[in-house]
Amino acid sequence: MNKFKVPALIFAAVFVISATALFFYVKNDLGDNNEVKVEAPAWVNKSGSSGKRPVSDKIAESELKPIPSLISNGTDKKETVIKDKKEQAPAEKANQTAPAPLEKAVDKIKESIITEVFLDNLAQYVADCYHPAHSLPYKAEQAFSSASFKGVNMHFGLNLRGLMPEAGTLVAARKSIWSYLLAPGKIEELSKSEVGPILDLIEEKGILAERKFVEGDTFSVRELTRSQRAEMFRVSAQPIRHVAKVLKAISDNQDLIQALDSFTKAQKRVDSANGIFQLDLDKSRNSNSEQAHKQASHSGKLLKEAITIREKIKTGITEKIKTYCAGDCDEPDDSFYIARWVFRRVVNDQNKLKSIAAGSEILEEIASKMENRADAIEKSM
Template sequence: MKKFKIPLIIFAVVFAASAAALFFYVQKDLGEKTGVEVEAPAWVNKNGSSGKMPVSGKVAKSGNSIKSGQENQTESSPSKDNKKVAKTKTTTPVANKTANSPVEKAVDKIKATIITEVFLENLAQYIADSYHPAGSLPYKTKQDFSSASFKGINMHFGLNLRGLMPNAENLVTARKSIWSYLLTPGKLAAISKSDTGQLLDLIEEKGILAERKFVEGDNFSVRELTTTQRAEMFRTSSQPLRHVAAVLKAVADNPDLMQALDSYIKAEKRVDSANGIFQLDLDNSRNSKSEAARNKAAHSGKILKDAITIREKIKTGITQKIKSYCAGKCDKPDDSFYIAQWTFRRVHTDEKKLKSIAAGSEILNSIADKMIERAEAIEKSM
């Protein structure tokens, strides 16, 4: 045993010394700061290109760790080497910098506004597609008309924004962001001033390219729109704008309509509640088949019927009030009520937004006037 004692002691000493040296150099290596600062590419925002993964401002050399932001805040003053690196960075111009590139400028321009040229293109296409000349399929009407409506356009762009560019995570917040932007005082007027001319030009372009099916005896033929029809497209497309403008003004100018709409929303909730209770009682009566269960279901059904009656009476009262207040074309009760409901949800008790609604009414009438002017200009060019 004694002959192994001295080698064991030597081995232990060597092992301890090696471990200490290894620990010292590893600690030194891990603690070393690289000081290498890098910029994220111009197309990456501060929260990362996906908006979820943050972009680090540090790049570690091979074998070195990247310090977190919190650790960097608790560190002592930077070393002399780091100061030299920082100084070198500020004095050395960055090569191939893309901050002022044409691509980035174009992207910044798109991000600066919700209303893009793509949206105007799609809106013009919707308006042109909604025009139906007399005798065209599928309606075969005797007069030209536009099928565009407030509800139709809201559904068309509500489920697919089609060129609207809000900074939002989902469709619901996107809609809120869009209307919060548009109903900001003065915003609708500014957009109308800058974009109406371009929109009318795009509508005219779509009209030139448009084709319609026309009845010819037992068959049909596909033809382009005539110059007269293109002029009439603008004239008929102005009518839905007049209708929406008249309803918006009636709602904006009469606070009692907002109170009536609040009553309707409450009545609608009572109908939903009564229907839930009725469906439950009806299901129980079918399962138990007892007289008491049937009577309870009948009573719940009567409460539901009364709730529906009250809701519909409020709705009828609102549409009649809109028509009495309306100074323009408000001869579509269902569409008028839809517009009033939409206005209530967007505005409710916010007077600033209500003023924007009133301003929007004037803007729609102004656009309708410009559509008539464009129709007359097309007719003069014949």
């Protein structure tokens, strides 16, 4: 063991000398200057410019529960002091004031299903559906509007685009919208307040619109002329008057509602017959039995008969509407689509036919006002 004593003593002596030297070096380097300030990065101060949020002069009062006392050396205790809630900071009291302007605006929008956003989108739809002569993509010889009842229903049915019903699902939202619009007197009320603004919006969209016009093998992009803006109103009135005529035909002829009910039942028979036929056909393909082949053939005949009956009812409904309208319901060919739409709305409450009739009259008025607006634009040329 003696051979380890000398190295151990040498190691101990070196360690003590090194520790002593390090202590005096650090002491001399720092000195006793207790006035040295430790500055936070610039972005935490009010003068910071990094975009970070500055730290306020006062720290808002915490509403947390008091932190348990900290114990030091088993005897000393330091308790956290929490201010009384009655001494709230001004910033906290400000948060308890009246709703902000944005909240008021949102509340106002929620008061009605029909919002300004919807009206703006509707006006844009009408303007977008106007196609001047020789414009792309259709290159038509005469101007026309591609707007239709089905087009509007699809455009706003999948994305409400500013309609704001209180509903959890899209299906419930649609139901809520039409319950709102078909309530007694609601369509008349809206027509008095909204028709003027919607026509102004359409005219504004026409002023801002641009179209691609064919020029030989190429095209040029131009704004609409004043004459074309007048034409936009005139051709856009045509599909509106068409829908008005179809709605009037249905509301004036309640036997069409009965025929539509028959069509719905015929459609169910077709679905049932088709299901039976598909099962029998599958059996006949997987069997060499003559009986299976005969059964599939019989089921096929029943399906064909069901389809024939359904189509006869559909044709009868369409022809009666066209006859009643005396040519005004011919184009576009969506009379049956509109008829089925009406049926779904009134099947459980035929009193809504009164609202449908009122809607027809209002659409006629809107079409006339659009033609009057076209005349006014032309006179200002």
